[in-house]
Amino acid sequence: MLRLVFSAAVGALIGGAVAALVGPPGAGVWVLAIAVPIGILSVVFTRLGASGLASTSVSQDDLTRARTEDRLGVARIEAVRQTGTQINDQPVCEIDVTVQPRRGAAYATTLRSIVPLVELASVRPGPAALRPVAILIEGGPEFGFIDGEVSPEEIAGLIVPPQGSVPTLAWPKAQRVVNGARRGPLLGVGPRGRVLRGILFTVVALAVAVAVVAPYSRAVVMTAQAAQDGRIGVDLRRPDELAVAVQALEDEIGHDNVSSVLIRSDFIRVEAPLTPGDTETDVWMYRGGVVDHEGAAPSQPDLAAEQFSWIDIALSKVWTLMERASAESGIPVGDASAVVSRGTDGDIDSETFGESVEAPEMFISLRTDYKNVSFRVNADGSGDLVSQ
Known part of the structure; x- marks a missing residue:
């Protein structure tokens, strides 16, 4: 969806530029003023989504589902790295963890997440840095921290093995878990269907550009005719x-x-x-x-x-x-x-x-x-x- 928004913003930029060129003074200015920030934001959030940015929080529905399906566990934080990216002045971090579920094999994974500055102390690595988690989908690796949400008895006896002794699972990019199932973007991101997506994005951009320029269609036609006569402008x-x-x-x-x-x-x-x-x-x-x-x-x-x-x-x-x-x-x-x-x-x-x-x-x-x-x-x- 964000890529469609970006395509629409590109179309608005093109249409606004044409309107500013051929239309009356001020034409297209408001379109450009809106399209530029929308285009920038859509690119930023698309890049963040593609980079696998995840949330470490768990909703009550997710927690209830994980408890019912016996998908609780514990995770040991192995390392935390700030990526240099900030969103709303909060750092985006890469967090290496080793997870031991109540049911199933342990695994290691790395997630990218926004960590508020006030919570950085809670994700310090170390042998004792064990935190209860809810695994969001059967087999993982997606999980979320659930400090204070489970009793010690629910995770009693779980021992996290060394990081190097377990397989490493990568978080699927451009996907999120909704109601216990992975959901990808409305439009795929892989090679399959790339041509059709390109056509769709182009059509959206052109449609928006035409809509923006439509009030100035006379000026567009007259400018084109003047150009054919070797003249710049009407x-x-x-x-x-x-x-x-x-x-x-x-x-x-x-x-x-x-x-x-x-x-x-x-x-x-x-x-x-x-x-x-x-x-x-x-x-x-x-x-x-x-x-x-x-x-x-x-x-x-x-x-x-x-x-x-x-x-x-x-x-x-x-x-x-x-x-x-x-x-x-x-x-x-x-x-x-x-x-x-x-x-x-x-x-x-x-x-x-x-x-x-x-x-x-x-x-x-x-x-x-x-x-x-x-x-x-x-x-x-x-x-x-x-x-x-």
């Missing part, structure tokens, strides 16, 4: 990327009416009415394949006539118009931006004088560290670029 001012972003905005807003559009390489900001023909206007932002609804616009329009449709904007010409502006000004396109809104009514005799109700216009801005220029052009791409 540029939302280019025709194909801009079309995808506009469709996502239209789907999220629920209609195609807008009152203001800002187009930049990495995001598109739109002010649009909640309902076409209504003046209550909110802000939507497309960035990294995701549309965010940011709430009410800072400045609310006075007239519904300030609204226009996406079809009034020559979306396929935005990049070309920026290149034309760059050629005329001598300033690279760089991080050029475009703003689209209706023109201002300049007829002093009109009821809407001074209001933004004329045909939509596009304002293209280019800049360097030393110079800023701006051009105006009809939003439908017709007419000439006019320097502002």
Whole structure:
């Protein structure tokens, strides 16, 4: 199970890295923050489990079962070594013991266990270091210390032979005794089935990665297409990327009416009415394949006539118009931006004088560290670029 958890953590790391790369700022950060510690912990506990880490304590059920099945005995501690590993500041030790059961042959074994610092004195080796034990499974070697749990009569007469005179039994790795029977991990650890396990771990990792990246699927596809064109990253001012972003905005807003559009390489900001023909206007932002609804616009329009449709904007010409502006000004396109809104009514005799109700216009801005220029052009791409 821990290996499945590790596979899921790896998938989350991959998905989080992809989301952070192609998604909006902050995308995937929370996934990485969770997946990293989970992955580390799963590796640590998997390694500890594989190393044969065991518990020297015995539950009441285990003790009752051992007493009923006559699996009590005594053990002499021959040696104790600290491995250098600590868990929760408590040392992991290797303990060499010789065990003499009430029923069956004696044997020697070595177990790895966490020994609390306050209990180190109780596992000192020596000829007199005899402790009662319950053997957890018929034939051993798994056992646990049961100091104070049995009467002297239950282990009377047991003599532990010299360590070198008995066979040595190794504790089975990656297994534990449950209800008197060995239980291995949910998935095996041996060579048999290794290919199928590898496939399972890969599938789990990919499934988690896909789940993490799914909210940013548009950005992933657009990034891949940009790479095919020899570009690093998405540029939302280019025709194909801009079309995808506009469709996502239209789907999220629920209609195609807008009152203001800002187009930049990495995001598109739109002010649009909640309902076409209504003046209550909110802000939507497309960035990294995701549309965010940011709430009410800072400045609310006075007239519904300030609204226009996406079809009034020559979306396929935005990049070309920026290149034309760059050629005329001598300033690279760089991080050029475009703003689209209706023109201002300049007829002093009109009821809407001074209001933004004329045909939509596009304002293209280019800049360097030393110079800023701006051009105006009809939003439908017709007419000439006019320097502002």
